[in-house]
Amino acid sequence: MVLESPDPRFKIAVTHAAHRSLGAGAPAVGAAAAVGVPVGAAAAPSKPARPARPELVHPRAIPKPGPSSPLPWPAHMLHNLAHVELNAIDLAWDTVVRFSLLAGEEERGKGEGERGKVTPDWKLPRQFFLDFVHVADDESRHLAWCLQRLEEMGFSYGDMPAHNLLWKDCEKSANHVQDRLAVIPMVQEARGLDAGPRLVERLIGLGDTRSAAVVAKIAQEEVAHVAVGVAWFVWVCERMGVDPHLSFTTVIQALCADGVKGPFNHAARATAGLPRHWYDPPAPPTAAALLDTVTSGTAATVTPASVTPAAATSAHASSTSAHASSARSSSGGTKQGG
Template sequence: MTTLSELAVSVLTEADAATKAAKSREAAAAWRASNGAMKIGSLTPPDRPARPDRPELLPPAEMPRRRGQSDAARATLLHAVQHIELNAIDLAWDMVARFTDQDLPRAFYDDWVRVGDEEAKHFTLLAERIAELGYSYGDFPAHDGLWEAAMSTRENLAARLAVVPMVLEARGLDVTPAMIDRFGRIGDEKSVNVLNIILKDEIGHVAIGSRWFHHFCEKSGIDAEKTWQALVKKFFKGLLKPPFNEEARSVAGLPVNYYHPLSMPQLSKETKNAKI
């Protein structure tokens, strides 16, 4: 029987974006269907996942501004989210395959398989919406900064949990409500519906990261708050950027006292209330 590690690596080594998303969902279905019979296995994942030739990857500072109400402007913004979701598929399956030597319970793998499945669902929902606007994945440039966190934490499970779900995915909880408001103001209910699904699922993903980070700290007998802050300072470049969606973060098990000390100076009220 195929092992879970083999399924994970098959997703990571698939270059075509749509096929990667499909393989992610198929791998998750196969894991669930095995009813515990499938072995975890041990197959080293690639340090960088396979990716399509497009989109063009640019430094974050060179990314085009996403403004306006045209189909192209809306597709550009959704495409940026879609690119994040493609990275998130790989991040989830890398989590599955990367740390098989850590004596982790099967529940850990259940959780990250679920994340990989849901990230693929998000990618596909966005692909369908962008297609309705007349575009497809790769039609707009994207940036490659997301995989830097995976590279820097590939030998440290606690750091991976601290940075990827509890910093990077938590950032999605902060910015997605503003995107939902933006699309809502122009009456784009289809995009609003997709983003609402993503926001709900991402709260669960941050919660999974928080739960396993705290499990690791409890098992290791170390202080979770101090350890999280130390790891973020070491493995994440720069300060955390407010404003924060404190309600969603709290639901996800990420307390204010963890991230506020590492944040940039609070933005002014005018900046917080500025329109997108």
Template sequence: MIATPARYWMLFPSKHPFKLSSTPPLRCNYSVLHEWRNGPINENRSWGPAGPQPSELRTPTSFGDDSTASFSSLADYAALILSTPDPLLKSRLSHLAFSRWSSYCLPVGVVCPPDHPARPARPILVPPKEIQTHKSSGLPLNAYLLHNLAHVELNAIDLAWDTVARFSPLHDLLGDEFFSDFARVADDESRHFAWCSQRLTELGFSYGDMPAHNFLWRECNKSSGDVAARLAVIPLVQEARGLDAGPRLVQKLIGFGDHKTSNIVAMIAEEEVAHVAVGVFWFTQLCQKMGRTPCDTFKDLLKGYSVELKGPFNYAARDKAGIPRDWYDGDSLIQDATKKRLSEVHDRLATIISMEQESSKLG
């Protein structure tokens, strides 16, 4: 048994296990989350002429010489996947892990995760400022954009499994559903990576053909000792940024003439809404147990971890995921209120003018 770091307890009013409320938080779009949680295991891991379809590649049943069937917990699988450098094997093992978790009632377990996930020799990781532009990369626009997305999805697999493994000592506090949610997120991200990898191959390229950055994992490390911060930094900031970027990326690909890739990106963006909803749900739950206001806590955490929120924001997708606008864009609320007041003034003036016109006719 791994001792729980003392700083974890700063999140909770006592060291005694608590039961998370079964009542959905007021702010969370629970219908999106409920539908996602209760969906079947998604076997559509390749992209065919009509869209997602089951893959012809079998999910591995073994890793090296040791059968993964001997793994006794979800956390064991998380540690294995984080230690797996091959991206496609990492993707397939993620699906295997979630499938076994869902089918065989494995315990969550407790592990000590690696400090960093294993990575392949390519792509070379460079600082974000050194990332090549499309023109200097030598890749066509669709392959360039798809490679960037594949890198995001690979990191997202590890981010989800790191959340499972790193906070496994808090299982008694968080409950099975927390870990089940993030295992399902990891499975989704592994499917997204598989789609991106397949499409890159069809275009004549592969993941690793251009340098990538390590920004996402750096952000993950900031929150390695605080589950509330992890929820704020990853689902509510990083994944929410994906909601903002998705439609723009789709339009660029349509403009380039690659409708198949644009359809893949659109599907990924649509599925990311539930991942953000997961973050909203659990962050709100934690704040309720801490007796704190979610909006203020979210802003305080971002300030404390030097995380910046940047627009433009996809309000429709963020609203669907259940992120209150005052968490990330208070100015929009002021603008909306101003527009509403101006509209009311306009309506009153129109009514007065109409009444005066009627009065002049009678006179």
């Protein structure tokens, strides 16, 4: 029902109802089904329903903030954020619905085997679905804040075009729960941790402290969403018997053409449990650095102060004598061989 409705406010209402049902003790998949979310009863749709506005265009066709935008800078950024939050609701529910076929008590086994299958020997526990319904509830609240703030400024969602790039990441990660966890919470949502504080500062600089407070609260709550992704990604990797760091790198190389780019909010990412060397590995040493290391090591082994003129003369004489002796031996050996 959430994924099939084009109405953002209806998505918000249904998501809150499902979350309240879970709070009352309903089963994770049952609570969603009770409000019309087809968990375990139907496959997730290939695309979620969208309202007639905003028009979805190529990302390059989106106007930049400023003179080319139909909205003033703060409203432009709030509109972009509202679109992100709308997609985030659908992404969380798609995760619940799509991988509900894996729901059940965990069965320990030898792992998944062939990559891409969705019938591993282990099952996703109830808490997995609880966590992502909670994420959907948070995202619904975030969208409501953005819609309210846009209305306070005299605008509404749909007043400028948007793109469908965020849902492309959902499609890329649809075949494997490991892919979904890496691409959505650990990459896509982690970008929000990086961008949030910068947007808050810009809004404060423009004197829009009300919008800044909304963005700051959203960014704060997104830390938990990244943490959910990291925790379940590690859990899945452990059940598959694979290294989480290597698996994350493999998924990103396969599914994220642009990789993971900064600038990064390392503090927020660390709070979410995302290790820095996973997304920002140290650069390999340059040739100059390697040469400097070798040179420094040699200098530390033999320093000018440790070589006196007498020692240098003695060493040179010994070397010359040894070389001459070697030459004579070599010459003598040749004659004997003749």
